[in-house]
Amino acid sequence: xxHRGVCQTTFPKSQAELANQLFxxxxxxxxxxxxxxxxxxxxxxxxxxxxxxxxxxxxxxLRTFFRLHVEDALELLMTDRVIARHLLRPISEVYFxxxxxxxxxxxxxxxxxxxxxxxxxxxxxFRYSSPSRQGDYGDTLIPAVTSDEPIRExxxxxxxxxxxxETALSILGGQLRREVAVxxxxxxxxxxxxxxxxxxxxxxxxxxxxxxxSIGETQPQCFIIQRRHAADDRHLGAAxxxxxxxxxxxxxxxxxxxxxxxxxxxxxxDKFRAKIDSVFAQPEGVAPVSDILEDGGVKxxxxxxxxxxxxxxxxCAFYTASMCRxxxxxxxxxxxxxxxxxxxxxxxxxxxxxxxxxxxxDQPRSPELVREENVVRRWNTxxxxxxxxxxxxxxxxxxxxxLKAVAAS
Numbered sequence: 001x002x003h004r005g006v007c008q009t010t011f012p013k014s015q016a017e018l019a020n021q022l023f024x025x026x027x028x029x030x031x032x033x034x035x036x037x038x039x040x041x042x043x044x045x046x047x048x049x050x051x052x053x054x055x056x057x058x059x060x061x062l063r064t065f066f067r068l069h070v071e072d073a074l075e076l077l078m079t080d081r082v083i084a085r086h087l088l089r090p091i092s093e094v095y096f097x098x099x100x101x102x103x104x105x106x107x108x109x110x111x112x113x114x115x116x117x118x119x120x121x122x123x124x125x126f127r128y129s130s131p132s133r134q135g136d137y138g139d140t141l142i143p144a145v146t147s148d149e150p151i152r153e154x155x156x157x158x159x160x161x162x163x164x165x166e167t168a169l170s171i172l173g174g175q176l177r178r179e180v181a182v183x184x185x186x187x188x189x190x191x192x193x194x195x196x197x198x199x200x201x202x203x204x205x206x207x208x209x210x211x212x213x214s215i216g217e218t219q220p221q222c223f224i225i226q227r228r229h230a231a232d233d234r235h236l237g238a239a240x241x242x243x244x245x246x247x248x249x250x251x252x253x254x255x256x257x258x259x260x261x262x263x264x265x266x267x268x269x270d271k272f273r274a275k276i277d278s279v280f281a282q283p284e285g286v287a288p289v290s291d292i293l294e295d296g297g298v299k300x301x302x303x304x305x306x307x308x309x310x311x312x313x314x315x316c317a318f319y320t321a322s323m324c325r326x327x328x329x330x331x332x333x334x335x336x337x338x339x340x341x342x343x344x345x346x347x348x349x350x351x352x353x354x355x356x357x358x359x360x361x362d363q364p365r366s367p368e369l370v371r372e373e374n375v376v377r378r379w380n381t382x383x384x385x386x387x388x389x390x391x392x393x394x395x396x397x398x399x400x401x402x403l404k405a406v407a408a409s
Contacts, residue, residue, distance in 0.1 A: 030083065162314070253292065276290045
């Protein structure tokens with residue numbers, strides 16, 4: 001892959017370096033003020049008598065701040081306007097380095113992301129390193145190499161190849177639900193399922209359809225799933241199930257959408273069939289439900305053979321979210337196609353509704369542009385996670401803050 005640079009930004013490296021420097025200084029001043037005004041017991045024991053406040057700030061102060069404010073450390077940091085502004089900056093103010101599309105982050109910014117990821121489901125997606133790559137103070141460790149040994153790369157090293165965590169999937173699921181909520185009522189009611197693995201999602205479809213049937217609903221219902229396949233398979237898929245609430249044990253239509261489809265049968269096809277027949281088991285002598293399964297996959301995700309680690313395509317969360325969003329639009333615009341249309345026409349219409357990945361129906365954009373789109377979506381997903389945290393602290397009563405003062409003016 002030739003390096004093209006993220007097309008949405010031409011931010012100069014010198015400006016990014018200056019912004020990072022100002023951010024680091026703001027964090028250090030925040031920590032000095034915190035140490036001066038903190039009312040929390042135990043802070044004095046966090047550094048030795050030989051350690052000055054300034055040297056402690058350079059090393060362990062931020063880690064101690066996160067340890068003592070385990071529930072709201074990031075929220076408190078974002079009460080500082082300079083800190084919040086930098087963390088929430090748009091991608092147009094980010095400089096990306098080398099052909100791995102790596103954002104140039106400030107030293108303390110990277111520490112913040114690494115330390116914050118230890119709070120379950122409150123990570124800043126894609127911006128942190130795994131615990132095994134974190135140093136004592138939250139710095140990201142670079143593998144040691146010798147002059148004759150190449151660097152030992154893995155997908156966790158890079159912003160552009162880290163897997164989607166639960167926070168990212170929750171954000172994408174919320175976007176799909178908002179898409180349904182803000183749309184006009186559809187001729188076919190739409191339900192979004194993003195909980196559990198694929199088996200649990202299918203079970204949730206059956207149970208919800210049965211509940212609707214029990215209260216007298218007779219209208220066909222559309223269930224759209226975006227979920228990981230299984231605990232031992234971190235790939236994501238999308239699915240559309242058309243359900244008759246009066247007969248919840250046998251779907252009227254099942255369309256499964258994978259993103260790894262090099263031609264022919266998708267690699268996860270047989271496993272998905274087995275899960276369908278497990279959830280929608282039929283009496284002996286009755287054809288299995290998986291016989292009606294249709295392939296609604298798209299050929300977006302690159303296979304990994306021969307691709308450098310820093311260019312691996314770990315973006316199935318974004319592909320499947322776009323597929324689901326397009327299916328929502330299709331249900332609104334052409335319910336008859338969903339009810340009785342052929343699968344080829346459905347997939348063609350679906351791709352026409354995915355302009356971020358397709359130039360037009362059935363015509364994908366170039367791999368370079370797709371890659372850039374996913375880098376932008378990765379940054380924006382982290383930005384949305386941070387915005388939610390910032391909004392929580394700005395709405396919180398000031399009396400609830402556990403410090404006499406939390407930041408410089």
